Amino acid sequence: MTVLGVDVGGTYTKWAALDGDTVTASGTVPTPPGPDETVKLAASLAPHAEAIGIGLPGHVDRDTGTALFVPNPPGDWDGYPVAARLRELAGVPVSVVNDARAFARAELELGAARGLADVLFAVLGTGVGGAVALRGAVLAGPRDNLGELGHLTVSPGGSACCCGNRGCLETFAAGPGIVRAFSPGTVAAGTVAAGTVAEVAEAARAGDGRAVEAFERAGWALGVALGDAAALLGVGSVVVGGGVSGALDLMRSALHAELARRRPLIGDLAVLPAALGPLAGAIGAALFGRRSG
Ligand SMILES: [Zn+2]
Incomplete structure (x- = not known):
């Protein structure tokens, strides 16, 4: 299947x-200008797929497959019936899931956390996503929002953080925070390309x-937040992924x-680097899609 x-x-x-646990085709494309266009794109990607899972960077209602709070991709997603629209176009079952939960599912079943039961997941990118697995799940x-490590107060x-709080982990350990710490005053939050973090990493090396x-500041902040989360949840491992995690050694x-x-x-x-690379979120979305199909 x-x-x-x-x-x-x-x-x-x-x-x-x-197909099973094997990726038979994959790709990366610019995110379309809105949810209608994104759903059309998704319907065209794998004509023979028997089910589709779609991961979104925000809060979703899994039961109805509706986007609830998805601020970052272009267009107005909030309230958009993603599963219903995509089902109309593709004619197969559709699951909608948060992208960090998708990442965690993939790394838990097929990646760095395989065989572990109680794990934290941190995704360092333009923001900081997070997820929690307990007893292997x-x-x-309620809104697919459990595990937002990025918004723990460090x-x-x-x-100021985009969430309304101040001093969140995300302001330290996401790409824009790292670039701001390197060159203060030159970078607005949320506007930094991943390549710019790579340049700071190159300078550090x-x-x-x-x-x-x-x-070091990002690592300290990550330690503060992960220490709090481990104290709260009693987990023994954390998997760190996302575009910025290439600089985890720093x-x-x-x-x-x-x-x-x-x-x-x-x-x-135990701090484990993610194993599945940039496709982890897409693989995890497919795992969620398979279970509903
Ligand atoms: Zn925040």
Whole structure:
């Protein structure tokens, strides 16, 4: 059975056709200008798919397949009946899921967390997504919103976050936060291309002190938030993925120093790099699609 998984991002949309545990086709395209166009695109990607799973960066109603709060991709998604529209066009069952939960499902079943039961997931990109698996199941929450690690408060009174809070993990460890720490005042939140973070990483590897500090600050913040989440949930591992996680090595010493401080309570939290690469979200969306089909 071939299932199509589609991972809709703010800028790019990734897709994968999954047959069993094997990706038989995949691709990356610019995210279309709105939900109607995105649904049309999804219906055209894998004509032989028998089910479709679609991951969205925001809150969704899984029961009805409706987008609830999806602010980043172009167009007005909120209230859009994604599953119903896509089902009309493609004629197959459609599941709608949050993208971080999709990422977690893929890494849990096929990637870095395979065989583990109690795991945190952090996705470092333009924002910071998160998910929680307990007893081998990825938890969802009422709006598919359970596990938003990115909006744990790391520094009360810190920089303003898009969520209304200040000093969230996301303001430190997402791409824009890292670039801002490297070159303050030049970058507005949410406007940074992933390549720019790669440039800061390159500078850090070449020994630039400010670049090194920007990643140490991100690693420290990640350690604070993961330490809190581990204390709350009692998990033993965390999988870190997303475009910025290519620079995880630059965050590791600050991250581990922060976690080590809390070892008496949380034990040795294993920090595992994600294994499935940029297609993890699309693969996870396909896994959700398969179960409904
Ligand atoms: Zn926030």
